Amino acid sequence: MASVTAQIKRGSAELAVLTLLAEHTLHGYEIAKQIEAQTGGVLHFDMASLYPMLHRLERKSWVKAQWQTLPNGRRRRCYRLTASGRKQIAPLCAQWRAFFQALQSVTGFQNA
């Protein structure tokens, strides 16, 4: 599968993370792995892109992080979506939809 450019990845990363957290409370490693699995490896988060972004989302109060002790006894910083973050998903989806529609109208490619 073709790899997408860094800028598109960056722009779409917030939406991907917010959408994922809308369903589950996850820690950083799980977020990275689940997005990679669900996108067939097209979206791949390394530590340098994932954690600064998660902290940015936290400062925006779109996600809330909390240290939790997992059943295996390890402590992980788990992220969950806040009400404010949930409100962001629909506008972000609309922006991306508009972007792809615009791109489709220019290039004529299908299934954008």
Added chain:
Amino acid sequence: MSRGFKMPDWKRIVRTNFRVLGVCSPEFTEELAAHLEDSYEALLCEGLPAEVAFEHTLGQIEGRCKVWLVMRFLQEELMTGFIHKVALPGLLTSAAACFFYWTLELDHIRHKVIWLLGGQLPLWWWCLLPICGVLGAILSRRNGGSRLQRIAASLLPSAILGTAVVLIFVVGFTISGFVNHYQLVFARLESLGLVPPGFALIPAVFSLLGAGIAEVSTKEFPRLA
């Protein structure tokens, strides 16, 4: 020990490799260590030998990855709330420093100050810099700035000064008609004790000293912040 292998001390490894992130938050290093722990364990579960898994995991925080990781963390940390936590305190500090400097330039005040400070013009100028640093750091702290942002707010006046001087030099060199003007500016800077390359670096060091003073004093007296 878990599942027959010994888990490396990732917290220690991350702390050793990312001391600089201590200016942001201790949680960063803990979180990165947790990620590496999971990553290492996943590689072992895939059947990789412990040494290979270790090297592979360590590769995520070494070389170019390390530089990129630090830069991204510092950038995010610095840019979040940049206006309130860095730019405004820094600009207010610059304005205060300019006003203070202008006031001291007034002849009747200047003579008194020079007399008070032993007749050395550059001395009082240098004395201003740590005060600017303290002011920037305290204003940033009041707005909830992190340690990195407090340092950046303290250094902003020096950065502005450095940028301005560099621009003057560039313009002076580029436009031939400005050569004389450039020489005048250079002479003026020299009279203030601002001799290149120290015109930005030395003030920055003094401002940083001020930020350090603010850091220590606000730790001891938290109500100041």
